[in-house]
Amino acid sequence: MIEVRDVYFTYPTGVEAxxxxxxxxxxxxxxxxxxxxxxxxxxLVKHFNGLLKPARGEVLVDGVSTRDMSxxxxxxxxxxxxxxxxxxxxxxxxxxxxxxxxxxxxxxAATVEKRVDWALNLLDLTEYRKTSPFMLSGGERKRVALxxxxxxxxxxxxxxxxxxxxDHRQKENLRQFIVQLxxxxxxxxxxxxxxxxxxxxxxxxxxxxxxxxxxxxxxxKTLTDTTLTLAASIVPPQITQIFLxxxxxxxxxxxxxxxxxxxxxxxxxxxMKR
Amino acid sequence: MSVFEGFxxxxxxxxxxxxxxxxxxxxxxxxxxxxxxxxEFLPLLxxxxxxxxxxxxxxxxxxxLRSLRGAxxxxxxIFVFNFVFGYFYRTYPTGAALLEFSLAMSxxxxxxxxxxxxxFLTTSPDHLSLALEQSRVPYEFTFAFTTAxxxxxxxxxxxxxxxDAQKARGLELERGNFLKRVRNYIPILIPLIVSAIRRSxxxxxxxxxxxxxxxxKRTNLYVLxxxxxxxxxxxxxxxxxxxxxxxxxxxxIPSLSQFLPPFPF
Numbered sequence: 001m002i003e004v005r006d007v008y009f010t011y012p013t014g015v016e017a018x019x020x021x022x023x024x025x026x027x028x029x030x031x032x033x034x035x036x037x038x039x040x041x042x043x044l045v046k047h048f049n050g051l052l053k054p055a056r057g058e059v060l061v062d063g064v065s066t067r068d069m070s071x072x073x074x075x076x077x078x079x080x081x082x083x084x085x086x087x088x089x090x091x092x093x094x095x096x097x098x099x100x101x102x103x104x105x106x107x108x109a110a111t112v113e114k115r116v117d118w119a120l121n122l123l124d125l126t127e128y129r130k131t132s133p134f135m136l137s138g139g140e141r142k143r144v145a146l147x148x149x150x151x152x153x154x155x156x157x158x159x160x161x162x163x164x165x166x167d168h169r170q171k172e173n174l175r176q177f178i179v180q181l182x183x184x185x186x187x188x189x190x191x192x193x194x195x196x197x198x199x200x201x202x203x204x205x206x207x208x209x210x211x212x213x214x215x216x217x218x219x220x221k222t223l224t225d226t227t228l229t230l231a232a233s234i235v236p237p238q239i240t241q242i243f244l245x246x247x248x249x250x251x252x253x254x255x256x257x258x259x260x261x262x263x264x265x266x267x268x269x270x271x272m273k274r
Numbered sequence: 275m276s277v278f279e280g281f282x283x284x285x286x287x288x289x290x291x292x293x294x295x296x297x298x299x300x301x302x303x304x305x306x307x308x309x310x311x312x313x314e315f316l317p318l319l320x321x322x323x324x325x326x327x328x329x330x331x332x333x334x335x336x337x338x339l340r341s342l343r344g345a346x347x348x349x350x351x352i353f354v355f356n357f358v359f360g361y362f363y364r365t366y367p368t369g370a371a372l373l374e375f376s377l378a379m380s381x382x383x384x385x386x387x388x389x390x391x392x393x394f395l396t397t398s399p400d401h402l403s404l405a406l407e408q409s410r411v412p413y414e415f416t417f418a419f420t421t422a423x424x425x426x427x428x429x430x431x432x433x434x435x436x437x438d439a440q441k442a443r444g445l446e447l448e449r450g451n452f453l454k455r456v457r458n459y460i461p462i463l464i465p466l467i468v469s470a471i472r473r474s475x476x477x478x479x480x481x482x483x484x485x486x487x488x489x490x491k492r493t494n495l496y497v498l499x500x501x502x503x504x505x506x507x508x509x510x511x512x513x514x515x516x517x518x519x520x521x522x523x524x525x526x527i528p529s530l531s532q533f534l535p536p537f538p539f
Contacts, residue, residue: 071441080442088439090464104444
């Protein structure tokens with residue numbers, strides 16, 4: 001779906017944000033891009049829908065270089081939900097907000113209506129249909145932003161820091177929602193600092209540091225490898241930290257899932273009893 | 275945003291940076307007034323080159339060039355308007371005179387941009403607010419002014435993010451006729467204004483919680499003091515103003531077009 005070939009990118013201010021990044025994201029894959037602030041995560045994903053064009057190397061979306069396509073054309077395939085919903089909400093009603101993208105892509109009026117209903121329902125926003133997006137809470141605004149992108153049903157969706165400013169319940173809802181979307185075959189790319197969130201989602205993890213990819217692989221492998229997490233300046237999930245402290249007891253360290261951890265520990269205690 | 279770039283302060287030191295901002299402002303005002311005196315090409319050309327030593331002494335050539343480049347569009351506009359209207363109203367005896375006048379008007383604008391850009395490039399926002407404050411401008415105004423200056427780059431960055439966000443929703447800014455294009459900016463402007471208002475409310479709250487305005491008499495850690503260089507620049511500026519007045523009223527300035535063949539209209 002998305003192929004990044006040895007991409008370099010430098011901002012006009014002279015900051016070298018990407019230094020030779022290569023990455024392939026398959027159809028229907030679920031990928032989390034992680035790393036410290038300024039590692040180049042957002043810069044990388046902005047290449048996926050052509051907001052940024054590589055200085056060297058190339059980015060292919062469905063086999064076509066992003067250099068040869070406008071952002072509007074690419075956005076039809078690759079939806080991008082920005083970190084701060086306030087950077088995109090401007091309409092008088094939630095309904096209008098969701099219809100905005102659909103109209104830009106030239107959907108017919110009847111289809112727009114149908115898609116808006118669908119998206120409102122999808123993110124549980126139907127009761128706010130006629131409300132001004134500026135009157136909604138932070139979490140609701142975030143959902144409106146997400147609905148306004150999912151409405152045109154892009155093949156892939158990129159979420160920049162989706163968990164920031166969300167309470168635990170909203171985060172859990174979001175996680176289930178993303179997993180469900182991915183289950184329906186949508187390619188999902190999440191940019192985040194939230195290790196616990198990633199541990200619960202269990203996607204393929206791409207760790208970045210200083211404009212380079214330092215590691216990629218299963219969440220279970222990458223998030224529990226202390227040399228890798230150190231290189232990307234992230235802290236392993238809390239569950240893993242417990243197991244990292246229990247190595248003397250012969251317990252495994254590659255544990256990120258709470259229920260798995262419970263099972264291992266219970267087995268261990270059972271063994272002790274006998 | 276290139277015009278803003280040409281006015282953005284970069285923290286370096288040079289003899290020009292160290293000058294008292296009030297005196298520098300006097301110098302800018304003198305340049306401004308003298309430039310307005312003249313409509314002839316030659317004196318404006320002198321004014322233009324006269325300021326070059328300041329630019330080099332301050333070491334801001336690159337930024338200064340950028341501000342001039344940013345002004346190119348307006349300069350061209352000024353030239354075209356003067357030339358076209360001068361042509362239709364036949365205010366000038368010859369085509370060469372008209373050409374010279376139009377060029378002079380464009381150059382006058384460049385001189386103004388040049389002097390203001392030297393001022394803003396070599397005066398830190400802190401210095402600027404000090405100068406305003408010690409010229410007895412009420413602190414509320416001073417603060418509002420410097421905050422506005424400081425937030426220009428922040429807003430520019432935010433505008434870029436908003437543009438990206440809307441482009442990612444299929445907005446094409448360059449599509450459609452003129453009216454449509456103007457309407458295309460609504461999805462950019464509304465979030466920008468909303469977030470600017472939100473930001474200012476937050477700033478106000480943050481400032482009040484840090485006791486802004488608690489004491490009516492403010493003191494400053496740094497107090498502006500005139501030094502030798504400042505007096506020299508002040509004297510030079512005043513002398514230059516006097517010279518400008520003298521030349522304007524008592525010296526007849528040769529016109530370049532006298533040396534050109536008078537091409538017909």
